[in-house]
Amino acid sequence: MRIAVCPGSFDPITLGHLNVIERAGVMFDRVIVALAVNASKSVLLPPDQRRALVASAVSGMGQVEVAVVPGLLVEFCRQVGATAVVKGLRSGADLDAELPMALMNRHLSGIETVFIPADPAVTHISSSMVKDIARHGGPVDDLVPAGVGQAVRAAVLAARPHDH
């Protein structure tokens, strides 16, 4: 059984993430979306909500599941017997960020990373831009899976500092 781990912060999950997860499902028997919980990274959505939004987005995909990963990704990969880490690449900047992690993960555990070129239809989407657009009251529903836009809007409103 070939198992792919698709890691990320998913703050929030976007249609770009979903495309990579779907395509990993074509190449692997089982796909585990690994929601990394990194205390040093500031996030908009709490882990439980990010997990629920990912789970809802992948609910129609039979061989895809979600796990919250509080520790090292390679340790999780070892525990589940992963064959590879799968990540999407939108640009050279993504590669610059991803390559050191891929090489370090291989150094730590021997696990290989498989990069999938992002679908041009979703290459412009990023979680940080979704949050920024939502903070400014712009439309995000066509950038994210169903229900995610509403959750982001609510979180942005709740986090908004009071105007003086």
Ligand code: PNS
């Ligand atoms: O969606 P992101 O934030 O670009 O994903 C980065 C992520 C979650 C893949 C990376 O930060 C990660 O793997 N974190 C888990 C902790 C870990 O293993 N760190 C060492 C990576 S070399």
